[in-house]
Amino acid sequence: GAVVSQHPSWVICKSGTSVKIECRSLDFQATTMFWYRQFPKQSLMLMATSNEGSKATYEQGVEKDKFLINHASLTLSTLTVTSAHPEDSSFYICSAASPGIEQYFGPGTRLTVT
Amino acid sequence: GENVEQHPSTLSVQEGDSAVIKCTYSDSASNYFPWYKQELGKRPQLIIDIRSNVGEKKDQRIAVTLNKTAKHFSLHITETQPEDSAVYFCAASFTGNQFYFGTGTSLTVIP
Numbered sequence: 001g002a003v004v005s006q007h008p009s010w011v012i013c014k015s016g017t018s019v020k021i022e023c024r025s026l027d028f029q030a031t032t033m034f035w036y037r038q039f040p041k042q043s044l045m046l047m048a049t050s051n052e053g054s055k056a057t058y059e060q061g062v063e064k065d066k067f068l069i070n071h072a073s074l075t076l077s078t079l080t081v082t083s084a085h086p087e088d089s090s091f092y093i094c095s096a097a098s099p100g101i102e103q104y105f106g107p108g109t110r111l112t113v114t
Numbered sequence: 115g116e117n118v119e120q121h122p123s124t125l126s127v128q129e130g131d132s133a134v135i136k137c138t139y140s141d142s143a144s145n146y147f148p149w150y151k152q153e154l155g156k157r158p159q160l161i162i163d164i165r166s167n168v169g170e171k172k173d174q175r176i177a178v179t180l181n182k183t184a185k186h187f188s189l190h191i192t193e194t195q196p197e198d199s200a201v202y203f204c205a206a207s208f209t210g211n212q213f214y215f216g217t218g219t220s221l222t223v224i225p
Contacts, residue, residue, distance in 0.1 A: 032210070032211070034212075034213065036215075041218075041220075042217070042218070043120075043203060043215045043216060043217045043218045044158070044203065044215045045215075046212060046213060046214060046215070049211065049212050057212075059115070060115065093157065093158075095213075097210055099210070102148070102160055102163070103148070103160070103210070103213060104160075105157040105158050105159075106157060107156070107157050108157060
């Protein structure tokens with residue numbers, strides 16, 4: 001299967017700071033990347049869908065000014081959590097897809113805001 | 115938007131028995147239904163999927179059925195093994211654009 005990486009795998013930051021998470025498709029060109037949030041023992045909640053070269057589409061209830069998504073190339077999408085607060089602490093997972101290629105998930109990033 | 119419900123939330127079976135997990139969806143436009151297995155601390159992995167033009171699909175011990183009229187689909191695992199223990203998620207999508215996940219089923223296979 002295709003390989004999707006995420007960096008960092010875990011990060012601890014202070015309240016009020018911003019954190020950037022990178023999602024890379026290593027062996028295929030991803031026209032679409034998805035960002036999810038997963039709380040402990042809960043399901044994956046779709047936050048936004050990003051297509052290369054265009055603005056991300058955010059799900060209802062997700063603050064676009066707080067969760068900045070950039071999909072600058074066919075292999076890289078970034079999620080920036082701005083002015084992070086403790087309630088933003090969560091497991092963030094990206095996935096990458098292309099027409100005819102199933103969705104492949106990254107390993108996730110554990111964010112802890114102190 | 116799409117709303118996917120999944121039952122049961124937890125399921126325990128004896129090794130060798132079958133396990134069935136059921137999902138319903140709300141948007142009749144959804145036409146792709148994947149199932150994912152997530153082991154503790156790991157990423158979700160696709161185990162089987164079905165498209166709306168097919169009623170059933172099987173891959174060794176795993177099968178998925180789809181009832182478009184009733185808008186529900188099910189995962190069937192036969193001859194369960196301890197390594198099948200994990201959290202299983204169903205999802206619904208329209209042509210691979212936006213995936214909406216069920217709430218997950220924690221499956222425990224008792225040796």
